[in-house]
Amino acid sequence: MRRARIALACAAGLIAGAVQAQAITAKGDVSWNGKTTSMSAQAEGSFVLHAPAGDRSIAAQKLRVHTASPLFDGLFAMAQDDLGHDSVSAIKDGAYDHGREIPCVCFATGDKWPYVWTRDTSYSIDLSLWRIDPERARNSLRFKLSDVREPSVPQGLYVMQDTGSGGSWPISTDRVVWFLGARHLLDDASFADDTWRALKDTLAQDRLYVFDGRLGLYRGETSFLDWREQTYPAWTEKDVRYIGESFALSTNVLHYQALQLAAQLADKKHDAAAKDYRAQADALKQAINAHFWRADRGMYMSYLGPAAMPVDSYDLLGIALAVTTGVADTARARQALANYPAWPAGSPVIWPERKDQPVYHNRAIWPFVSAYSLRAARTVNDAPRIVHEMDSILRGAALASYNMENYELVSQAVHVDEGKLSGPVVNSPRQLWSVAGYLDMVITGVFGVGDDGRIDPKLPASWVAPLFGDKPSITLDLAGQRVTLVRPAKLDGDLLVAQSQQRKGNETTVQLKAMHSGAKPLRMNAPLFGPEMPDAPVVAASAKGWQISFEGKGVLYLDGRRVGPIDGSLAVPKGTSRQCFQLTRVGDGGLESLPSAATCKGDEARLAGAGPWEWKATSDGDTNVSFDYMNNHGPIQTGVTAAVKLLDVSCDGAAPQRIPVVMPHSVGTQRSTTATFSARAGALCRFRLDQGFNMSDLRHNAHYTGEQGGATGPVNDASVEAMLLSPLPGTSTP
Known part of the structure; x- marks a missing residue:
């Protein structure tokens, strides 16, 4: 672990000294952290990529760009070549049909993920694949x-x-x-x-x-x-x-x-x-x-x-x-x-980073997220963010020879060795949403082709030299549509937008002009890591109520509400119901850590058994109810058998209430999600748990063979040990 800490410190030190570099150099290549990639144009629209891992031959593709940069033109072809490998007639995953192939003229998620997943596929289609292969996109979504x-x-x-x-x-x-x-x-x-x-x-x-x-x-x-x-x-x-x-x-x-x-x-x-x-x-x-x-x-x-x-x-x-x-x-x-925040290599998918976690979502750049960030930057003419995301997307693909799933944040490497913190932990070539993000960067980011076919370029001025060179224009050939951008007479701004457009048939020619976006510079000086999360608070009874002790600067929360800063100890009056305390640690700039686990104090009623139950309300107002349960129908990180119930509450003098309660996969006995119902003091309330709905109820999941709830039928069950009730203070029932 000491070795990993030293590596992290060195990585963080690189940030301050790094200088943001243009992705495509004047030579038409990409150089980063001592590694260089270039592209050779071949006959009839084919290319050869010369990358750190070796040469990659790229065949001519249906969609083409024509610029002064063979690297830019060739990487657009490479993204289509990656997409061709992701366009399949059958998919498979170890958790479905015992890993056998399932016929589907679909998009597979990537080299290491040859299946159709809801979020990956949907984001990919939204970014660009709906226009590249609409029929395959529909098939994938229908699946x-x-x-x-x-x-x-x-x-x-x-x-x-x-x-x-x-x-x-x-x-x-x-x-x-x-x-x-x-x-x-x-x-x-x-x-x-x-x-x-x-x-x-x-x-x-x-x-x-x-x-x-x-x-x-x-x-x-x-x-x-x-x-x-x-x-x-x-x-x-x-x-x-x-x-x-x-x-x-x-x-x-x-x-x-x-x-x-x-x-x-x-x-x-x-x-x-x-x-x-x-x-x-x-x-x-x-x-x-x-x-x-x-x-x-x-x-x-x-x-x-x-x-x-x-x-x-x-x-x-x-x-x-x-x-x-x-x-x-x-x-x-x-x-x-x-x-x-941003770093020279790109924008992290989360911030602040976690010191105790390996690289994956933590300390990472994901090209598809960068593509959505590029879209957002275009929405508000944020020129620094536009060029930053475009540089990052292009540089990552060029150096890796594929459109990879993710990269380490500081180095933009596909893997860094830091012991237990090494990563990205998983990284797949030709990851579908990375491919889609690259295509969108070219089609929308550079040429400004909108979802409705309108052309609205917002090209960073720093990309003019590598893309135009000595050429008066650059061109994108889509299926049935051609877009030509004409370079501006002057480069007196940081963002190029349309000055005028001419449309003739399926061809649109756009004369560009430069403008000053007025956007703020990128935030490049943010701390990399957040403060370490504290342990659950120590809460003791005292004459002043509950006494909470904490070493260092922190913030105390009671039932999700901020109580105030804490530096040593803090007293909180005892309530009439169960109270749950959490802490955060405060670091540089007032940044708070993730919240600690909760320490809960105060009485709550516990009715043993699996129900039905009866209970007499002790006060007017709302009451929280949850359950001690066990759900061992699958591991806690996966599956389709979270137990979902509808709690039926019938209190004298009140209309029946039905409230969802979830009992996810657990490690031993745990507490369910909390439901809240209303009752008047003294009213007798009757409770029962009715069956709700979960993903194992879907017909498609008969194919699921990874855990329970699949081929043998739906499973929506948990072993309930007790119901727990805690009236809330300060509420009233009409």
Whole structure:
């Protein structure tokens, strides 16, 4: 470990001394950290890449660019060549059909991931693949739709949440990313009908099981950042309840986009539901801005803990999606991008980094996220971020000879050796969303081809010399469309935009002009690592209430609400119900660590057994209820058998209440997610757990052979040991 610490320190030291370099040099090559790549143009549109790992021959491709840079032209061909290898007639994964091939004219996720995964495929299609091969894109998306095989639960057509933390959905809830890709492919009537059905059914299901009406947000894990101890507190490695009760920026923005699409499609069908979908989308946008925006950082937080506890952690994909979907207004969009840190090699997918975690999501550049960051930067004319992401995407592909899954943040290497912290832990060549991100960087980033076919170039001035050389123009040949950019007369600015356009048939010629974007410089001086997470707080009874002790500077939270700074000890009055305390450590610049595990004090009622139960309310108002349970139907990091129940609560004098409760895969006996119900003092309440819905109920998962809940039938079960109740203070029941 000492060796790894020294390596980290050396890596951090490189940051201060590094100078951001232009990706393509005047010689037409890429040089970085002592490694160089160049390209030789061959006959009839073919190329040979001369890279550190050796030469790679690249055949001529259908789509072409014509610039002064053989490297730029050849890397565009290389991305298409990578895509050709990812375009398959059969897919396979060890967890499905015992690893046998499944016929599917689809996009495979990458060299090491020859399957179709919901989020990878959907982001890839949204970035560019919908325009490259629309039929294969539809096939791939259709593969991730399923009807229901369990007759006792509501039927419908649903998007599948892939295997994931705690047994998948509803701990992971970003399956709505499917609609981000599908929205481009609705010119096919049959596919549009499937999309509309899946959209209605999936949104209704998520509204029931993962929407928190009090906060107006959807619960669940961050999209794409699904290796929990890399980004969530380390103690979630063995207990994912926290993740299931938390709220992620990216996942909420994806729900916002899906609701917007639902409103648009309902309008086209003259469906009265359009008004409700639009109202839900507007309310969600307001809730995201109210809860995720952190004014002292000028950024949207990556996720919130249960009860909307703020977490001083940020991720680039979530921020980029907030910008490109319009969740962020122009002022916040510019501020968030300007405040998100960058390193000379590129932009990290999370910030701050974790000292105790290897390189994967931590300390890493992911090209597909860089592509979304490029889109966000184009939205607000952030020229420094535009050139930074374009440089990073091109340089990574050139030096690695493939469009790789990820790179280490400081070196942009495909692997660094740092003992237990080595990584990226997994890195796949021709990773589908990296390929799609590269293609989008060229098609949209350089030539400005929009989703609707309009041309809106925003080319950084620093790319003029390598792309144009002595040429008056550069050209992109898409299928049935040609775009020509004409160099500006003067380069008196940092961003080139359209001065005028001429369209003749399928050819568009754009005269460029330079402008000053006025964007702030990149934030290159942020600390690399966040403070180390403290242990759970020590809480002792005292004459003043609960006495919390902590060595060093920290912040104390009570039931998700900030109590205040702590430096030594702090007293908190005892409440009338269970109270849970968490700590963060404060580092340089006031940056807080991830939150500690909770220490809870105070009484709660414990009713043993698996139910049904009866209990008499002790006060007017709301009561929290959870369950001690065990779910051993799969390992905690994967599977499709998170137990999902509906708690039926019937209290005298009140209407029945039905509240979702999730019991994810566990390590021994753990506590379920928390439900909240209302009752009057003295009312007798009766409780029972009814069966809910989980991913094993989907017909498609009959193919799942990795764990339980697959070929032998659905599994939605947990061993319940007791129900626990804790009345909340300061509430009242009408």
